[in-house]
Amino acid sequence: MRNHYVRSSLAAQTGEILDVDDVFDTVLYTGDGGTDRAIQVGSGIDFAAKGGLVWIKNRTSASNHVLQDTNRGAGQDKSLASNLNSGETGTSTKGHINSFTSTGFKVDAGISGQGTNEETNKSGRNYVAWCMRKAQGFFDVQKWTGDGVSGRQILHNLDSVPGAIWIKALTTTYARSWICYHRQTASSSPEDYYLILNETNAKADNSVMFADTAPTSTHFSVGHSTNVNQSGVEYVAYIFAHNDARFGSSQDKSIIQCGGYYGNGNVNGPTVNVGWRPQFLIFKNPSNGSMNWRMYDTERGINSGLDPRLMPNTTDAEQTTFDKLDLTSTGFQLQHTGSDMNQNNTLITYIAIREPW
Secondary structure, three states, X not given: XXXXXXOOOOHHHOOXXXXXXXXXXXXXXXXXXXXXXXXXXXXXXXXXXXXXXXXXXXXXXXXXXXXXXXXXXXXXXXXXXXXXXXXXXOOOOOOOXXXXXXXXXXXOOOOOOOOOOOOOOOOOOEEEEEEEEOEOOOEEEEEEEOOOOOOEEEEOOOOOOOOEEEEXXXXXXXXXOOEEEEOOOOOOXXXXXXXXXXXXXXXXXXXXXXXXXXXXXXXXXXOOOOOOOOOOOEEEEEEEOOOOEOEOOOOOEOOEEEEEEEEOOXXXXXXXXXXXXXXXXXXXXXXXXXXXXXXXXXXXXXOXXXXXXXXXXXXXXXXXXXXXEEEEOOEEEXXXXXHHHHOEOOEEXXXXXXXXX
């Protein structure tokens, strides 16, 4: 059986040959107020043919995050916000993605006379879009209708064991939080715990979320909680791989890691070795219920002295007042004593995506 972390040399010679920029891109753009603004992404990211997720945030001013995926489709009623517990929402004056294309996606700017949205294309606002194409060993999107049965298995297409899973109920009249599995939420049995993407909450131990069942290379399990498997309610899951070495010309490189490290509480923080230089990072302290999630990427800047950060669980504009971390050729080092990313003797989770080689 193939180990899901490192592919054998025989397995590495099969399947689609992909590099990082074929499946992930961070795009910066300035809003122009147009109603069908085309945003171009990396040449390998064909959303129309391959599918995936676009996640947009206004950097300039406070507004909701916008997450839309090809499984659910484009349009004003398909927008999710990582900072809200509401289901699919969208109006003519709210930001959304109009369509997914072979070269990127198109965003909306509301109806003239009824306000222009802050969320995706208001004139003069600065935006970031994180674009994730579906690919084995990297990222997948799955949708299902709940049946209320604990231990329900959901098929996925990663072809490797997931490192992180984010689940959201879609029904607009059925507000439920984003429920997150991460393989390093706890030092043992992480499937027993969950985090909430739209809150600061610490990890909670509850079998009704992931049925206390570890995910496999083909399925993950959900319990009977209304957050993940209420009968008749539709759900979507964003599924992240972990350290699956199947990328590059020799199909022997990994491009995503869902890991953890222990903080030391010092300005000279821990150095984390992921094996390569990251371009995108998400952090959460799963033991501290007052700490926000954190997001960084190299397009907006890391190693700049003041590292621009955004927070998935808030509407806050980009903050540029903290020097939190530096990148290395093999990972990153913490540079701040804050409990959000460097609480002493505390396990901190992260998702890292590799920089193109």
